[in-house]
């Protein structure tokens with residue numbers, strides 16, 4: 001049975017986008033009841049009728065349903081009382097004042113960590129192509145190459161000659177490569193071989209720096225992270241630094257790959273990072289004569305998704321254009337949009353942005369309440 005503390009820890013990954021803090025910290029979680037595999041959660045919002053409501057509710061349902069032992073999540077939304085509301089406002093204001101931002105990433109930005117247990121399954125290729133596809137859907141996208149010494153994204157986006165520079169405020173500005181805000185150690189070192197020098201560097205420290213010292217645009221809808229292979233430190237660091245981060249697991253259809261990927265998902269859950277879904281890559285090859293070859297086996301993605309009780313977001317076939325595009329800095333979704341692999345990636349991008357839609361930066365509850373409060377404070381008391 002899921003325990004209350006773990007549910008609360010998971011709910012800390014749900015941010016009130018307007019107040020910029022998590023709903024537990026803000027005191028919006030009024031009650032958690034566990035009844036077998038059903039979890040009842042009572043959430044108090046500043047104002048119940050608010051476009052933000054759906055989003056917070058969906059995030060709560062999605063993240064808690066994702067927990068081990070949870071089948072159903074029932075969310076009960078109530079409106080705060082006036083005194084609760086002013087308490088939340090005070091907290092939010094104090095929070096904004098005190099918290100020197102742990103990272104430069106806007107809490108409104110959706111963060112997706114593209115992960116797998118091992119290398120060579122296509123994390124980087126998919127990070128790049130999904131970024132391009134999501135950007136083509138009209139969203140603003142950042143891509144952090146978190147594979148600190150095994151970086152491959154700059155080449156894949158044709159940005160090997162670009163360099164990161166720091167502004168007057170000593171913050172690093174991402175390079176814009178093909179419309180994507182990009183940061184990678186590959187944009188610091190002289191060439192791909194010099195990267196070996198970085199081997200001594202602690203991965204989690206490097207990640208922290210990329211999140212703290214990079215001036216990620218405020219209006220970024222999505223930040224994708226191309227994660228290094230394996231589990232460990234860096235996942236932990238990520239969930240600590242960006243509580244809104246969610247994991248997208250990449251696997252091949254092979255049983256062995258699926259086992260390794262399951263380990264990474266398990267690791268994510270232990271650090272309370274929800275898994276948004278699974279993408280199966282290298283799902284067979286269709287020859288020119290139309291014959292289909294299941295080169296790396298079949299069914300691994302579906303099985304993993306079912307095991308994790310998350311959606312299978314896509315199945316991407318093998319396509320030489322993926323390799324070519326990676327080498328030449330021409331992502332297949334843009335260079336060969338008609339290719340089945342490109343179309344499968346675009347469909348996955350649509351699915352992903354439907355599952356985690358961009359946060360609507362709408363002013364409703366809190367800002368209105370805040371304004372009203374400020375107005376009240378400046379107005380002479382009515383007698």
Ligand SMILES: Nc1ncnc2c1ncn2[C@@H]1O[C@H](COP(=O)(O)OP(=O)(O)O)[C@@H](O)[C@H]1O
Pocket residue numbers: 116118119120121122123124125126152281282283316317318319320322323324326341
């Ligand atoms: N769908 C695909 N079809 C053909 N080749 C692919 C596909 N996905 C990845 N590759 C190739 O497989 C290799 C490993 O992919 P990469 O994205 O670097 O994996 P990872 O980042 O997980 O190590 C690269 O050469 C890449 O071009």
Ligand SMILES: [Mg+2]
Pocket residue numbers: 120123124125147150152226
């Ligand atoms: Mg890679």
